[in-house]
């Protein structure tokens with residue numbers, strides 16, 4: 001468990017939760033397990049990433065996912081389709097990837113260009129290859145406490161919380177944001193870890209007071225520094241999923257959903273933006289691909305912590 005002091009109650013700054021270091025350590029364990037998998041099955045775990053269109057941010061994400069897969073000894077299959085692709089051609093590609101024995105994980109980069117039905121595409125993915133954990137079957141497994149594939153970002157947040165706090169049982173947690181990508185699965189994971197969970201969203205009344213009662217704050221709304229530092233309960237642990245580009249002093253900067261400087265004066269530990277949740281998201285995608293590969297090969301899934 002990472003050392004973090006009760007900063008808020010003692011006047012010291014919060015410890016920084018170093019997502020990059022945690023992701024690097026997890027990556028080393030994944031690479032070792034990927035080698036072991038290849039030794040046993042004669043092939044590397046395979047991840048297929050599908051990008052539709054030319055959104056520059058999505059292109060960067062997709063490229064970095066492919067690079068990371070190869071770095072960890074996995075096979076990477078990248079499929080780039082034009083923005084004009086039809087729903088049926090996209091569904092046909094998903095069908096081919098489902099049937100491809102060398103593909104263990106399928107990720108369709110979101111958001112899809114307007115006119116394409118994302119839910120239909122997600123539902124077409126074989127749930128055993130749904131390394132994003134977005135298929136309703138995997139969301140249902142998570143809600144039912146059954147083993148499935150869990151969304152990458154919330155899973156990474158849970159790993160950081162466990163590393164920082166150890167046992168989460170009995171802690172009051174608030175998740176701000178209710179997306180299917182982060183907020184909803186995050187709340188389910190915290191509940192499964194025996195937290196008492198509040199889910200807050202755009203219609204929540206008295207958000208400041210609710211945040212002020214939480215031992216754990218997970219902010220995933222995508223609104224720059226919306227959660228003020230003086231809302232944070234002294235001694236709380238803060239996980240900031242947001243990334244917004246804002247102009248400060250004539251320069252573009254990346255900031256989270258939480259006022260970092262203010263929250264750091266009260267929290268016991270906090271993730272920075274960048275360098276907190278972001279590096280964990282890509283590594284949990286690699287983790288899920290490794291788990292999916294083992295399950296598909298009939299091998300016990302390795303415990304990577």
Ligand code: GUN
Pocket residue numbers: 107108109110111132152153181
């Ligand atoms: N776009 C932004 N984050 C994600 C993610 O976690 N998964 C997918 N598929 N698309 C994204």
